[in-house]
Amino acid sequence: MTEAVKTLKVTIDNITIDVPAGTTVLQAARMIGGDVVPPAMCYYSKLQGSGGKCRTCLVEVSKGSEADPRPMPKLVASCRTGVMDGMEVKNMTSNRVGDARNGVVEFLLLNHPLDCPVCDQAGECHLQDLGYEHGKQGTRYEFKRRTFEKHDLGPYIQLHMTRCILCYRCVFTADQLTEKRVHGILSRGDHAEIATYIEKSLDNNFIGNVIDVCPVGALTDKTFRFKNRVWFTKPVLAHRNCSCCSGKVTLWQRGEEVLRVTARKDQWGEVEEWICNECRFEKKKTSDWIIEGAAPVNRHSVISQGHYEHTIKPAETFSAVMDGRNPQLLMDIHTVSEVNDPAIDLSQVNGPATSALYAKTDKKH
Ligand code: SF4
Numbered sequence: 129m130t131e132a133v134k135t136l137k138v139t140i141d142n143i144t145i146d147v148p149a150g151t152t153v154l155q156a157a158r159m160i161g162g163d164v165v166p167p168a169m170c171y172y173s174k175l176q177g178s179g180g181k182c183r184t185c186l187v188e189v190s191k192g193s194e195a196d197p198r199p200m201p202k203l204v205a206s207c208r209t210g211v212m213d214g215m216e217v218k219n220m221t222s223n224r225v226g227d228a229r230n231g232v233v234e235f236l237l238l239n240h241p242l243d244c245p246v247c248d249q250a251g252e253c254h255l256q257d258l259g260y261e262h263g264k265q266g267t268r269y270e271f272k273r274r275t276f277e278k279h280d281l282g283p284y285i286q287l288h289m290t291r292c293i294l295c296y297r298c299v300f301t302a303d304q305l306t307e308k309r310v311h312g313i314l315s316r317g318d319h320a321e322i323a324t325y326i327e328k329s330l331d332n333n334f335i336g337n338v339i340d341v342c343p344v345g346a347l348t349d350k351t352f353r354f355k356n357r358v359w360f361t362k363p364v365l366a367h368r369n370c371s372c373c374s375g376k377v378t379l380w381q382r383g384e385e386v387l388r389v390t391a392r393k394d395q396w397g398e399v400e401e402w403i404c405n406e407c408r409f410e411k412k413k414t415s416d417w418i419i420e421g422a423a424p425v426n427r428h429s430v431i432s433q434g435h436y437e438h439t440i441k442p443a444e445t446f447s448a449v450m451d452g453r454n455p456q457l458l459m460d461i462h463t464v465s466e467v468n469d470p471a472i473d474l475s476q477v478n479g480p481a482t483s484a485l486y487a488k489t490d491k492k493h
């Protein structure tokens with residue numbers, strides 16, 4: 129007889145869901161989806177041991193569990209906190225979380241160069257998105273930004289250490305995907321850096337995946353470097369018969385030219401299937417691939433500005449946009465403004481709608 133899986137009830141931002149025991153708060157939030165999902169710069173569901181490094185996923189636990197309802201005194205990392213039965217969590221409904229996240233982003237940007245205009249990751253950088261949502265316009269930091277000696281990681285991968293946020297994703301990727309990891313994080317604290325210690329190139333098969341998992345522009349593709357801005361390229365799904373990986377990729381094209389090959393990513397920006405170095409770096413001709421069609425672009429990013437086929441646009445109604453839920457905060461514009469009086473059916477108005485029309489209905493009321 130199979131044992132029934134134990135489920136736990138958790139409420140995140142007033143939305144309750146049943147999840148299997150062992151689920152983390154972040155995973156539970158992803159099951160709910162939408163705006164209750166905290167950002168995650170270091171957690172990566174496909175990499176064992178990831179998470180707990182960046183603190184962007186902090187949430188407030190306002191009720192520990194049914195058995196012990198005391199709130200947790202400090203904000204916790206949702207990617208590392210397991211759900212307890214009856215737990216209540218606040219993410220976007222907590223001012224403390226908003227303040228803390230602003231602080232975390234300020235810390236992440238302390239030493240990060242503001243070189244988005246020349247960075248290949250611009251347009252698909254998670255730190256850029258976070259900075260846009262939580263960042264300050266100026267910096268309070270008065271000291272010299274950290275600099276590092278340059279390390280050459282070989283023919284495929286370019287390292288810009290000043291952009292690294294030490295999330296460890298690339299280390300886990302090299303550890304879990306390739307035959308022999310030759311890089312890691314050396315030194316501690318302010319001196320911590322990605323390096324190979326004795327100069328070595330990162331050229332194991334599958335090592336190219338570190339480029340896809342890096343949430344910032346610290347590891348970029350040398351074969352694509354400075355070739356184009358990502359929003360000028362067109363993502364196309366394609367595959368080929370490959371002997372060592374699934375061969376399912378996204379080609380980034382400009383006209384017929386293939387400028388870059390990456391793995392396909394899911395809605396959380398995580399790689400769906402890892403791809404090998406040959407597919408990523410060596411197959412740069414359209415004729416190498418069987419084209420499936422335009423890739424769906426559903427991330428809020430400048431890439432979606434290109435009006436590609438299959439771009440997923442939000443539906444018109446709230447519930448369709450929010451997976452059947454209604455917004456928690458909603459202001460009816462008519463309670464504060466007389467513009468667009470709902471009593472006026474614009475389709476019935478002869479000619480242009482002018483202020484005179486609204487003035488007339490005001491008098492009527
Ligand atoms: S290089 Fe990128 S993936 Fe590696 S630790 Fe730094 S930010 Fe993370």
Ligand code: FES
Binds near residue numbers: 169182205208
């Ligand atoms: S995603 Fe949770 S600490 Fe980084």
